[in-house]
Amino acid sequence: MKAICVSASASNQGKTVLTTALLYHFRNSVRPFKMGPDFIDPQFHKIVCQTPSINLDRYMMNKKQLQWLFNHYSDKEVSVCEGVMGFYDGHDKKSSAYDITKLLNIPTIILLDGSGSYITVSAVLKGLKSYKKDNTIKAVVLNKIASQGHYELIKKIIEKDFKDIKVLGWIKSGIESLSDTHLGLDLKDLNKIEKISHEVLEHIDIKKLEKISKIKKKKNIKYPFKKIDKIDKKLALVYDKNFSFLYYDNLQFLKEIFREVVIVDSTKDEIIPENTDVVYICGGYVETDEAYNRVKNSNKFRNSLINHAKDKTIYAECAGLLYLGNKVDEKDMSSILDVSFVKEKRFQRMGYYFNEDGIKGHAFHYTKPTDENSGFDRLSKSQELIGKFGSWEKNRVFGTFLHCMLRGNIKLIKRRLLA
Template identity: 30%
Template sequence: MTKSVLIAGTHSGVGKTTVSMGIMAALSKRNLRVQPYKVGPDYIDPTHHTAICRRPSRNLDTYMMDEEYIRRSIEHSSNDADISVIEGVMGLYDGVDSTEISSSAHVAKVIGAPVILVVNVHGMSRSVGAILKGYSEYDKDVNVAGVVLNKVGSQRHAQMIKDALPPEIPVVGALPKNKDVSVPSRHLGLHMASEKDHNLDELAEFIEENIDLDAVVSLAREPAKPVSSVKSVSSVEPDVTIGVGMDSAFCFYYQDMFDSLRQYGAEIKFFSPIQGELPDVDGIYLGGGYPELYIEELEKSRTTHELKNLASDGMPIYGECGGMQYLCSSYEIDDVEYKMADVFPAKTRKTDRLIALGHTKAKASGDFIKGTLLGHEFHYSTTECSRDAKLEYEMIRGKGIEDGKDGLAEYNSIASYMHAHPATFPVDNFVEKCREYSKR
């Protein structure tokens, strides 16, 4: 199996994204096939990984996926790569609530990946040794194998720190401040990769000059192999077509979801609601993203005007977060109400504050989406449902739409604030509903 290494940080904002992307870029420039991953439910960082490595980046989250799913995902997606680079999330040990679940440390333990810890050393010298000692000894099952010093003030500063660190954990890099390699952010996180041209040569050169890439590669280890005897689902010939909204307004998707749709016999056709596109399909999937930034275009879009007719005709439509907002009757932004697809009897309003953030768990009792779903929610909006609106998710964890419920249902369509992962989402049921519609 392909050797892997996990890049983690002491806390959020320490520079692990820059280090991870830079290592991916520098190794790719050496003509190595780099398979990227991201710990946690994040949608945005993987788009940058994909742009850099030219291979789909995948999420690894021990809350949404069980350990065997993660091991099999790595085995399947990295078998033709030279090295796997995994970007961590938050601080190394930060997980759901006060547990290790969904943390970088937990993922590292599950797959047996060594950790390179990124430390922001601005304003410190010998104290970095205490930080590294704490992080390396906090959980003996986590292998902190190397450290990258970020935002060093000078070569002398870097040497002072190195002299104070335990010799058994090598310093593989010392990065000076460089604002030119950072990625701008907005209210839901970083900008998408499609919105920023990567100067990969500049990024790779910066890393080559300041990180010992040979040391990084030498620290990488083969991940733990799957042990389950359960066989994965065999792919079948496509006999149904599902349209996936994909543009700047709808761009939050897991690569695993696309793989799973295809595995169960779906051909995927990507289309742009912003451009008014609507292909000839048997079902529609609208992910999250930034519909609020393109609200005027969406209000005028041919897609918006025709979705309700398709829904009332019985076409299965599934939406998540931004997709759910788009499928409501209207979306209010700065006291202006914009007409949306009107599939669901509900109105959405953008807020200036974060309404919900975190992992979710729901019990779904609908026609084709049923069972326990694990996922994530993150939004700056509220949605008010009409009295006759049907909500089919009972939230066990998370906020949902209102009163502990999520999953707006109408016709053969369902949508939620919750972003679900195919590890628990009934992809086979959704594809089968699309298949039934195609045969009418």
């Protein structure tokens, strides 16, 4: 099989641009992956190549679990993995692009910014190469290059300094098709993808890239998770334009363990079916004006959820939690949980957290409860940095700011989804 990771020295270096171009180029035979817990990039990956993107996160899974996950979903000819931040960022949590590519033996392309520089580009590469000797860096692509001559100058220096690095090519500065596109964040602007892919890959040697991407796929990897018997229950998943933050493997896992999984679209005012046993509300956005306007008049959905909450189970993450509350600022929610929130200008949590049960996850939100002493289940970054309350519950209704991967969290499944 073929697999490649696109990484860089930092965020905003062009990883999403190059990943997008490669996904479109290989669109008929590619499986996209995103390293880390991000929800936005995987949505964009799927739009580009029409294949769900899989999150690879070492913090939330152990080594054997992550190896199984990558192997299980590497079902296409090519696997293209987009790194997170800079190549070594996240190493303190064992979840950097370095850690994951090393574990999975995935060759890495480093994208290097060549604007206003030439010899120093090689010095930056030397730092990346020498920081950890067992890294997977096999090639570079030079970004923001002024001309063919500029590229050849840098290429000559890198090839002189490194005998084990392939220089695959360059991306010119000021690509016309990207001039009014905020790629990676704007999921609507898709009509330019073909042109962007062509312009980004115009000076990149795809055959050479494919050659370095060849790896051996591991066979007969044993299932490393605790098995759970099939649950004779129906689960309704609130998953739509607002509540869209769902790890693809979570969706697949829920389908594996529940008798039936149905999708409910709150923005279309769909109701929770009466014979539903469990409701899972995904994270996403409900607090912004645009998102709230999509659900503020979804009265049939709201009433069916309120009715379900009387004696049945609800599990909600982040935006799902907000919707269970009374208000976000002046925006009325469902009032199933007696808690209100306000949206701040600065994020209130960002990064990896664990709860009081030791369950690991990720949180990123700008909202906070109006009463910060309400709730329970502190979300903490470390044993030394004990955090604030991040979850609320009433009867069998539970909402949390923590996003989790479910397959390895049988304790969470049994306690919260089977309550």
